[in-house]
Amino acid sequence: MEVARVDGRTLNQLRPLTCSRNVLNRAHGSARWSQGDTIVLAAVYGPKAGTRKDENPEKASVEVIWKPKSGLIGKEERECEMILRRTLQSICLRTVNPNTTTSIILQVINDDGSLLPCAINAATAALVDAGIPLKHLAVAIACGIEERGSVLLDPTKLEEQKMDAFSCLVFPNSVLSIRPEASPQVEGEKTEHGIITSVNRGVMSVDSYLQCLERGRSASSKISDFLRRSLQSRVPNDS
Template identity: 55%
Template sequence: MATMARGDGRSADQIRPLACTTGLLHRAHGSARWSQEKSIVLAAVYGPKAVSGKQENAERATVEVIWKAKAGLSGSSEKEAEVILRRTIEYIIMAAQHPNTGISVIVQVVSDDGALLACAVNAACAALVDAGIPLNGLLAAVTCGVTSGGEILLDPTRMEEQRIQAHVCLVFKSPVASVVPGMSQHSGEDAIVTSITRGSMSVDSYLDCLARAKAACKMVSEFSRSSIEKKQIAMGINSKASDS
């Protein structure tokens, strides 16, 4: 199998460095800036807040997602991304705890250098945690690319996405960690939540992507948990300092 050289020197199974900062937007109930090197997304969460009319649901909170492109007006691709992201995060939001309310998630693309949907899912999950929204798990997303020669590339850049035959964004829900307040305590194996494919790949290639993405998502999940723990430790230190 021919090996495609990666411009940034990574191996085929290597994802880009992750970074996450929460609580950046003071007017939002929760926010997160998630970057996978040059792919950067800023997510803000508003709610649960009172709603009325068609949005009102006596049994559960309604969830809306607004996807804002880096520049210009939103088009069909942004509208499609809104639907995918909404259905994905609805899987972990415990909406029944807040009937007759609405939760809005605003996603702003800061920079797109590939694997943008996965980056947005990770940002939205981090912002939901920052907002204290009750969740039944954490989401972790990774994109896998397949070259014409059948090689699997994790977390492709935008240039790689243009050169490869197909790519798939895979989202997994991880078991709940006790570090996240308000989460339902479930355990078990990581479960696949969303799979969005662009281009054509064989069944064997898809299954290979599935296995590699699952392993990579464990690293993303551990990074998310570590970020949550660090934020909670910092908040605890600040709270003690203000009380003294």
Template identity: 35%
Template sequence: MTRMSATRGLCMRTMMELDQSCSVLREYGSEQSLLSKPDGSSTFVQGDTSILAGVYGPAEVKVSKEIYDRATVEVLIQPKMGLPGVRERAREQCVRETCEAALLLTLHPRSSVTVVLQVIHDDGSLLSCCLNAACMALMDAGLPMSHLFCGVTCAISKEGQIIIDPTARQEKECRALLTFAIDSAECNVLISSTTGSFSVQELQQCIAISQKASEQIFQFYRDSVKRRYSKIQ
């Protein structure tokens, strides 16, 4: 009897540990204003995944892309090897739509905001890292935004377990992959990009986890801004 309970206890503990390892954001960091040319730049690192972002704007816009009552947002994602393809285009659209939702574009009519993202290393959760890097760069450029945004990626493993901020290997083994962009004001979902199959319950769970994780990332944003301006009295 005692042995039974002991093994069960052990089982429980390993389960707990397993749970722990899955619900952890990898160590993350960022550096802002590291490039001299762009108006705002940042690098965002999540584990080994690393993205460099540069923002130009508000600036002159091509006549063909001019919108008379707001600024045009352009997002470019440069892969590390070869030329940008369909996958990059899809990611660009996700990031662009998120930026458009967050930026107060009507304040700069007939101008352009260009966000260039360079993949430095891909080790899973690339889209969420792109979103985070873009937001940090927009903050660095000092563009007016109605709220901040962040990206969180969740993977659902074959056993139905939700893994947050998965690595490339975990992404390969998972059943479904969900990326959400979440705003800082009300923690609403700005975009969702999903692959694979999952139930409504799992979707809601992933959203709830992402909202929880986003709080930490927003705290990180706040801390980095605080640190940056700590010496200005």
């Protein structure tokens, strides 16, 4: 029998998910994503003409700007920007709009743990809302290893502070059940396999990491199902 966590969840249980799209009038696409009390607002602007000097003009580029809830951006936030940029560039069809830049701004509303996965999920939903051409979706989940060696899914801030190791895993997923007219920007007819991004902090054994992968992949299917339903729903002011 699994031991209940402080908030009453089992080890494999996710916090409640919510997603709202088209929440910012001036952005080309936007989404507000929450996992429990962790909330991130994502805004997409572009594609706009031109890329940075160090970018290939024959492909579209992605720019990520991270805005913390308070204070100045630091080393940790810069690292999140880099991880997000690499992750999101990998899912975009960058040959469709060459020599353009799409800017994604992530505003942290509240951080109660698993912040980076929450931001990735918010950014993915905002990209879909903006109609940016995608190879597939990115579905992110956090796993933590506690002192007893148990794997906890979607840890809270308090749980993260007590963990020996932490892993952010991003899996590719296409959306079969979305009507073509509802989401023409998502390419593909089959769910993708493999992993897009894996970010680990702390020290964990190979067995523990493989357990995180197994648990994370299983949980990502639940997030994918939720994302499908969110992308199918149409808010009143959608075009």
